[in-house]
Amino acid sequence: MSVTxxxxxxxxxxxxxxxxxxxxxxxLVVNNGPRRAAAGVFTSxxxxxxxxxxxxxVLAGGQVSAVVLNxxxxxxCTGPRGFQDxxxxxxxxxxxxxxxxxxxxxxxxxxxxxxxxxxxxxPGVETAAAxxxxxxxxxxxxxxxxxxxxxxxxxxxGDGWTVxxxxxxxxxxxxxxxxxxxxxxxxxxxxxxxxxxxxxxATRVTFDRVDSDGCMSTNDTVxxxxxxxxxxxxxxxxxxEAVKAVCADLARQLIGxxxxxxxxxxxxxxxxxxxxxxxxxxxxxxxNNLLKCAIHGEDPNWGRxxxxxxxxxxxxxxxxxxxxxxxxxVCKNGGVGEDRDKVDMRYREVHIVADLAAGDAxxxxxxxxxxxxYVHENxxxxx
Amino acid sequence: MSVTxxxxxxxxxxxxxxxxxxxxxxxLVVNNGPRRAAAGVFTSxxxxxxxxxxxxxVLAGGQVSAVVLNxxxxxxCTGPRGFQDxxxxxxxxxxxxxxxxxxxxxxxxxxxxxxxxxxxxxPGVETAAAxxxxxxxxxxxxxxxxxxxxxxxxxxxGDGWTVxxxxxxxxxxxxxxxxxxxxxxxxxxxxxxxxxxxxxxATRVTFDRVDSDGCMSTNDTVxxxxxxxxxxxxxxxxxxEAVKAVCADLARQLIGxxxxxxxxxxxxxxxxxxxxxxxxxxxxxxxNNLLKCAIHGEDPNWGRxxxxxxxxxxxxxxxxxxxxxxxxxVCKNGGVGEDRDKVDMRYREVHIVADLAAGDAxxxxxxxxxxxxYVHENxxxxx
Numbered sequence: 001m002s003v004t005x006x007x008x009x010x011x012x013x014x015x016x017x018x019x020x021x022x023x024x025x026x027x028l029v030v031n032n033g034p035r036r037a038a039a040g041v042f043t044s045x046x047x048x049x050x051x052x053x054x055x056x057x058v059l060a061g062g063q064v065s066a067v068v069l070n071x072x073x074x075x076x077c078t079g080p081r082g083f084q085d086x087x088x089x090x091x092x093x094x095x096x097x098x099x100x101x102x103x104x105x106x107x108x109x110x111x112x113x114x115x116x117x118x119x120x121x122x123p124g125v126e127t128a129a130a131x132x133x134x135x136x137x138x139x140x141x142x143x144x145x146x147x148x149x150x151x152x153x154x155x156x157x158g159d160g161w162t163v164x165x166x167x168x169x170x171x172x173x174x175x176x177x178x179x180x181x182x183x184x185x186x187x188x189x190x191x192x193x194x195x196x197x198x199x200x201x202a203t204r205v206t207f208d209r210v211d212s213d214g215c216m217s218t219n220d221t222v223x224x225x226x227x228x229x230x231x232x233x234x235x236x237x238x239x240x241e242a243v244k245a246v247c248a249d250l251a252r253q254l255i256g257x258x259x260x261x262x263x264x265x266x267x268x269x270x271x272x273x274x275x276x277x278x279x280x281x282x283x284x285x286x287x288n289n290l291l292k293c294a295i296h297g298e299d300p301n302w303g304r305x306x307x308x309x310x311x312x313x314x315x316x317x318x319x320x321x322x323x324x325x326x327x328x329x330v331c332k333n334g335g336v337g338e339d340r341d342k343v344d345m346r347y348r349e350v351h352i353v354a355d356l357a358a359g360d361a362x363x364x365x366x367x368x369x370x371x372x373x374y375v376h377e378n379x380x381x382x383x
Numbered sequence: 384m385s386v387t388x389x390x391x392x393x394x395x396x397x398x399x400x401x402x403x404x405x406x407x408x409x410x411l412v413v414n415n416g417p418r419r420a421a422a423g424v425f426t427s428x429x430x431x432x433x434x435x436x437x438x439x440x441v442l443a444g445g446q447v448s449a450v451v452l453n454x455x456x457x458x459x460c461t462g463p464r465g466f467q468d469x470x471x472x473x474x475x476x477x478x479x480x481x482x483x484x485x486x487x488x489x490x491x492x493x494x495x496x497x498x499x500x501x502x503x504x505x506p507g508v509e510t511a512a513a514x515x516x517x518x519x520x521x522x523x524x525x526x527x528x529x530x531x532x533x534x535x536x537x538x539x540x541g542d543g544w545t546v547x548x549x550x551x552x553x554x555x556x557x558x559x560x561x562x563x564x565x566x567x568x569x570x571x572x573x574x575x576x577x578x579x580x581x582x583x584x585a586t587r588v589t590f591d592r593v594d595s596d597g598c599m600s601t602n603d604t605v606x607x608x609x610x611x612x613x614x615x616x617x618x619x620x621x622x623x624e625a626v627k628a629v630c631a632d633l634a635r636q637l638i639g640x641x642x643x644x645x646x647x648x649x650x651x652x653x654x655x656x657x658x659x660x661x662x663x664x665x666x667x668x669x670x671n672n673l674l675k676c677a678i679h680g681e682d683p684n685w686g687r688x689x690x691x692x693x694x695x696x697x698x699x700x701x702x703x704x705x706x707x708x709x710x711x712x713v714c715k716n717g718g719v720g721e722d723r724d725k726v727d728m729r730y731r732e733v734h735i736v737a738d739l740a741a742g743d744a745x746x747x748x749x750x751x752x753x754x755x756x757y758v759h760e761n762x763x764x765x766x
Contacts, residue, residue, distance in 0.1 A: 047693030047701045047717070077689055079702065079718035112686025113719050215673045216694050218686075289672070289753075290598045290761050297762030303495025303601075306460055310430030311599050318430045319462065334430070335462035336496050370672075370762075372755035378673050379680030379753075 002137025002153035003029050005164030006187040008227025011136035013143030016124025018072035018110075018117055024143035026121065027069040028128040029183055030097060035228030038064035039195035040105070041203050043220035049076030050086040051106040052219060058090075058105045062192030064225050065103035067183055068093050068125060069144050071168070073110040073117075074179060076218040085116050092122050096129040107221045109146055109168065109179040141166035144181055147259050147377070154249040156242040161188040161230040163242040167250040169220075179219040180207065180254060184246055187230035188239055198240040199224040206247035209279070212258045212368045214287040222247075255366045256348075260374030263295050265350045265367045271322075273359035277314035281354060282365030284308045292370035298345040302331040305354060315358045322355040385520025385536035386412050388547030389570040391610025394519035396526030399507025401455035401493075401500055407526035409504065410452040411511040412566055413480060418611030421447035422578035423488070424586050426603035432459030433469040434489040435602055441473075441488045445575030447608050448486035450566055451476050451508060452527050454551070456493040456500075457562060459601040468499050475505045479512040490604045492529055492551065492562040524549035527564055530642055530760070537632040539625040544571040544613040546625040550633040552603075562602040563590065563637060567629055570613035571622055581623040582607045589630035592662070595641045595751045597670040605630075638749045639731075643757030646678050648733045648750045654705075656742035660697035664737060665748030667691045675753035681728035685714040688737060698741045705738040 004011050009031055016026040031038075040059040042052050058064060068089050075082045086106050094101035108116070131139075141151040145168050155164040165184035184199075203222055224243065234242075255264050267285050272278035285291065288308040294301035302323045309321060323331035328343045330336075350369075368374075387394050392414055399409040414421075423442040425435050441447060451472050458465045469489050477484035491499065514522075524534040528551050538547040548567035567582075586605055607626065617625075638647050650668050655661035668674065671691040677684035685706045692704060706714035711726045713719075733752075751757075 045690055045693040046695075046699075047689045047704075074686075077686055077714065077718050079716070082718075112684075112690070113714070213672050215671055215687075216690065218690050218693065287670075288598055289596050289757075293758050293761035296758065299762065301495075303457075303460055304598075306430045307428055307495070307599065307601050310428035310601065312429075316429075321430075331460065331496070333462070335460050335465075370758055372758045374672075375676050375679065375753055375755045375758060378676035379682065 001155055002141045002164055002166045003183050003185045004134050004137035005155045006162040006185045006227065008032050008187050008229030009185045010132040010134055011140040012128040012131040012133060013136065013139030014124060014128045014131060016127065017120040018070055025070055025072040026124040026128055027140035027143040028132060029067040029140055030132055031065055031225050031227050033227055035189065035226050036063045036065050036103065037190065037192040037195055037226040038062060038223060039192055039199045040221065040223045041199060043217055045216045045218050047218050049074050049108060049219040050078055050082040051075055051108045052221060053083060054086045054090065055105040055221060058102060061102060063103050064105050064223065065099040066093050066097055067105045067107065067223060069107040069181060070121060071109050071144050071146050073108060073114055074112050074219050075108040075116050076112040078115055081115060085118055088118065089121060089125065092125045096126055105223060107181045109181055109219055112218060137166065144168040149257055152250055152253040154246045156245045158234050158238060158242055160232040161234055162186065163246050165246045165250060167254060169254050179217040182222040182250060184224045186226050188226055189228040189231055189233045190226050190239060194236065195224045195226055198243045201240055202244040202247040206244065206251040209365045210251045210255055211283055211286040211365055212255060255368060258368040260371050260377045261368035262371050263350050263369040264348055265295055265352060265369065267365045267367065268353045269356065270353060270362045271355040271357045271359060272361040273315035275361045275363055278361050278363035280312050281309055281314045281356065282363050284312045285354060286365045286367035289370055295350055296369035296371050300325040300330050300340045300343040300345065305352065306331065309354060314356060316356040320357040322357065324353040326351055384538055385524045385547055385549045386566050386568045387517050387520035388538040389545040389568045389610065391415050391570050391612030392568045393515040393517055394523040395511040395514040395516065396519065396522030397507060397511050397514060400503040401453055408453055408455040409507040409511055410523035410526040411515060412450040412523055413515055414448055414608050414610050416610055418572065418609050419446045419448050419486065420573065420575040420578055420609040421445060421606060422575055422582045423604065423606045424582060426600055428599045428601050430601050432457050432491060432602040433461055433465040434458055434491045435604060436466060437469045437473065438488040438604060441485060444485060446486050447488050448482040449476050449480055450488045450490065450606060452490040452564060453504060454492050454527050454529050456491060456497055457495050457602050458491040458499050459495040461498055465498060468501055471501065472504060472508065475508045479509055488606060490564045492564055492602055495601060520549065527551040532640055535633055535636040537629045539628045541617050541621060541625055543615040544617055545569065546629050548629045548633060550637060552637050562600040565605040565633060567607045569609050571609055572611040572614055572616045573609050573622060577619065578607045578609055581626045584623055585627040585630040589627065589634040592748045593634045593638055594666055594669040594748055595638060638751060641751040643754050643760045644751035645754050646733050646752040647731055648678055648735060648752065650748045650750065651736045652739065653736060653745045654738040654740045654742060655744040656698040658744045658746055661744050661746035663695050664692055664697050664739065665746050667695045668737060669748045669750035672753055678733055679752035679754050683708040683713050683723045683726040683728060688735065689714065692737060697739060699739040703740040705740065707736040709734055
């Protein structure tokens with residue numbers, strides 16, 4: 001499963017001592033070819049961690065032989081020294097694996113503004129390399145956890161080829177800015193241009209539409225690597241669907257494990273004039289703290305949905321807006337609709353439909369409720 | 384004090400029975416002239432409550448004889464019937480006071496999506512009119528409270544003229560979307576164009592820079608009324624300063640009384656290329672839930688400040704950013720600065736300075752921390 005479900009990949013996950021509690025904290029994923037094609041998408045935060053700045057350079061070449069991932073430290077806002085540390089990590093992996101450093105991507109997650117303990121990380125790379133296995137995907141997925149309560153993996157099977165992946169990130173809610181790290185692998189025989197197209201198409205409607213708490217990490221990274229070892233080149237549409245399925249599955253797992261959350265909220269915007277409008281409205285609803293508190297309290301407070309819609313520039317008329325919560329149209333034509341007492345909110349998943357009555361475009365954004373647990377988890381000193 | 388500090392105004396505050404708990408819930412402010420000049424600014428939410436839609440029409444005429452304000456119900460998302468109710472309220476006040484309804488502004492605050500109990504509100508207008516007094520400002524300020532723990536008033540004295548006002552709103556944090564309602568009065572002899580200019584200039588740098596929880600109400604209203612009864616026409620700059628002083632004082636009181644908040648956070652952005660950049664960055668920092676949790680935990684987590692800055696389009700270089708928290712430059716040149724243990728965060732007011740090192744423009748945004756109490760207050764059923 002995970003990153004070793006596809007042929008041509010080995011992986012390992014170990015405890016290198018980066019985390020003080022001794023939990024696994026270092027993962028290594030290696031592409032044994034014959035291809036080493038890759039694509040990546042990164043945080044759009046302009047304050048980027050050193051590993052993001054490095055890996056963007058690596059991905060520019062379209063080739064990735066290995067990925068080193070560590071939890072226990074984000075290596076963000078660490079200046080030239082932080083960048084040197086990332087570079088040294090790539091050099092170390094390259095040396096141990098006999099590859100070029102410029103084909104080694106690096107991902108980090110943890111506290112911002114703290115240098116990584118390189119005296120532990122570099123020997124850890126050697127240890128991990130010695131444990132690389134075709135069955136190492138699970139261990140790698142475990143080693144990248146921060147506050148995740150479960151490790152997250154997914155697989156989609158094609159006809160003779162496979163796409164598999166792992167993710168960490170507690171819905172972008174974790175201490176130290178959470179960070180979503182995702183590595184997806186495939187043995188399909190495709191080049192980096194195909195990978196790039198499929199990955200961007202998939203992330204646009206999956207990870208980009210997960211908005212647990214509105215906070216964007218300095219470290220978010222999604223990588224897609226192809227080994228070509230299945231010797232099958234799938235039809236593009238089929239391949240893109242498989243990549244999207246894995247991304248959607250992992251994104252849903254991230255929301256389901258969001259720190260401190262009690263509800264997973266699916267916000268479906270329909271009747272929008274454009275998809276951009278639908279996304280803008282969905283995101284505005286997803287980021288409304290008052291609504292998120294109400295959902296936490298199992299209160300179908302549609303007024304807060306309307307007020308969130310009202311802050312956007314989307315095309316709509318206020319007196320034509322409709323809102324359903326868990327199937328009950330509590331707001332019709334901008335006013336009171338069906339009886340709100342009919343809304344059953346006992347379950348973890350909550351489904352909000354916002355109908356703009358302005359067109360045919362739709363988009364779905366996932367978020368979480370806002371809870372006292374979220375506050376507690378994120379207000380701990382130096383978290 | 385309050386709206387009756389300036390000559391030419393009477394006010395009253397009564398319990399009309401709109402609130403089920405019997406607390407004061409209806410205020411009336413009357414301008415006895417000789418002038419009845421007025422200006423107003425309203426929520427920029429596109430989903431506007433009936434009283435906002437009505438009062439915008441009233442203010443278009445530049446004349447306001449009276450303001451009826453009620454707590455206990457926002458009259459928002461209530462359709463044509465809600466608008467009729469607002470209209471009937473203005474008609475009632477006009478009839479009782481012997482004025483034209485089109486000179487009666489109406490403000491409401493409370494739960495969205497619920498019709499007001501007109502059988503209580505209309506008789507309440509008569510009762511309030513019977514109690515109008517030159518000393519009624521305090522009672523009016525009390526009657527507009529929702530979850531405010533204290534009523535909020537302010538006065539600035541000019542040379543022979545006065546500006547005074549009242550405000551409600553718990554930092555835009557209250558159940559039912561809080562709503563900020565502000566009525567400011569003056570006996571200065573100025574026309575509506577002067578009022579409009581002074582009010583917009585003042586709100587732009589005061590109320591518009593209070594961002595307690597990023598949620599925008601459907602009902603926010605700020606009115607400025609002039610009676611001219613001092614027979615003094617102040618120099619414009621002096622008058623504008625007095626209006627700004629009253630707005631700034633009331634805005635600070637709103638933040639200080641924000642529901643569930645434990646900290647008042649002053650975010651001062653300096654070194655910005657433009658004032659717009661400074662405001663965008665300040666607002667992004669103010670809306671970062673992770674940072675707001677950290678401040679609640681008295682954690683000087685500058686990484687979260689940087690990551691919030693990084694989501695903006697403002698001009699800056701990541702490796703030139705500096706951040707001070709309570710006077711300690713914990714982040715210098717985008718990396719670790721002075722020892723974070725030097726930061727003393729025991730007091731309610733927290734001062735964050737974000738230096739973009741990109742110019743000379745500045746702006747200050749006020750916000751609050753994010754607390755479990757905020758979640759509790761806003762997740763109560765039907766709040």
